[in-house]
């Protein structure tokens with residue numbers, strides 16, 4: 004490495020930060036950087052990482068642009084190829100009773116390379132978030148246990164400060180450390196987090212085949228399934244139909260189980276109606292699960308779909324598993340109430356490009372409803388790495404080039420996700436219900452026609 008090789012420090016070894024690391028190292032023949040990456044967690048297994056997430060055609064394309072072939076060849080560990088005729092990587096939306104309102108038409112694809120080639124429409128591959136992070140960590144010299152607390156920008160570069168009292172110098176600092184980013188808070192103190200006043204509770208569960216079969220009577224073989232309630236509540240489940248290894252389910256050794264992420268969301272004000280029976284304590288998963296079950300029973304009419312939802316929540320672990328190896332997701336998701344929040348990066352005028360920039364949720368956290376957060380974080384890494392190939396003493400022009408694209412794209416995604424989330428979180432009366440269902444069914448028809456027509460026009 005040459006003495007004047009510029010140093011890039013990435014704070015946060017999440018999906019976005021790791022993608023950027025790979026992209027800079029992959030392109031070192033074109034432009035060499037000394038890249039260092041720091042993470043607050045003590046080790047790769049320190050914290051729960053296990054959402055199922057949907058990566059879209061453009062997210063997968065950026066991911067493949069970022070990673071070297073050695074990492075790309077391991078991607079099927081996190082994004083197994085779809086099982087033909089068994090799995091449909093689309094979304095199904097029903098009303099509270101399970102009547103179909105919208106089903107996203109999803110054309111089958113063979114693997115990540117085929118989905119990445121799609122340049123039109125939106126195709127999604129359901130991905131294990133924890134395993135994607137494991138794959139992205141391979142061959143990356145992450146410096147663990149290094150919590151960034153701030154920085155100081157000088158004419159020559161940036162000093163980055165860590166909680167353990169150490170500091171590091173770099174030419175460019177990239178804050179990729181999620182929604183609570185200390186780098187963002189220092190760079191843009193006036194940029195506020197928007198709170199939706201919508202609570203969500205998420206759990207990773209393992210579902211027996213018999214229960215999955217009950218669900219598929221309503222949703223077919225779509226992997227992301229959502230039911231809308233009447234009081235602003237909704238339930239979401241995302242899974243792969245690949246059985247978990249049997250030894251993890253000793254009590255039900257004969258029946259295949261599937262791993263799934265389950266989310267129930269509802270207006271936060273419903274948390275203030277104290278239930279007589281359950282005192283909710285976010286440090287006690289059993290009380291949170293009981294609270295969710297009571298809400299479902301209270302907010303939803305009696306029907307088979309309501310029973311299924313309650314049955315699904317009964318599968319959520321009520322205590323922290325003693326033996327994490329037996330638990331299907333390695334690390335455990337504490338079942339707690341959380342708020343939907345986002346950041347619209349263009350809601351302030353004072354964004355000024357400098358040696359300190361932001362990437363992913365640090366810049367533009369968004370509601371998970373449209374499944375765009377990780378996609379945008381990975382796209383950021385792709386765009387920033389391409390811009391940095393033109394790095395010279397005039398470093399500002401490449402940072403500006405990246406930020407112009409990132410701000411425009413991500414702000415639009417934040418606001419779209421916000422609008423859908425707020426609309427779905429509003430209680431509906433009799434006429435509201437008719438309106439909502441009619442609009443969604445009309446959208447369903449348009450999407451089906453569009454998909455059919457684009458299938459005729461575009462061959463891939």
Ligand SMILES: Cc1cc2nc3c(=O)[nH]c(=O)nc-3n(C[C@H](O)[C@H](O)[C@H](O)COP(=O)(O)OP(=O)(O)OC[C@H]3O[C@@H](n4cnc5c(N)ncnc54)[C@H](O)[C@@H]3O)c2cc1C
Pocket residue numbers: 014015016017018019020041042043044054055056057058149150151152179180181182183184185205266362363364365369371373374375376377378379380
């Ligand atoms: C329920 C749910 C479902 C979702 N579904 C989807 C989906 O279907 N599709 C999709 O595209 N997105 C989805 N997302 C969003 C997606 O997971 C995030 O947007 C994405 O992980 C953001 O990547 P990132 O690199 O910016 O942040 P992260 O992946 O969160 O990484 C940030 C890293 O920074 C570290 N860190 C934090 N603070 C510090 C510090 N001070 N110093 C050092 N390190 C620090 C953290 O420990 C972490 O490792 C979902 C999110 C949720 C909550």
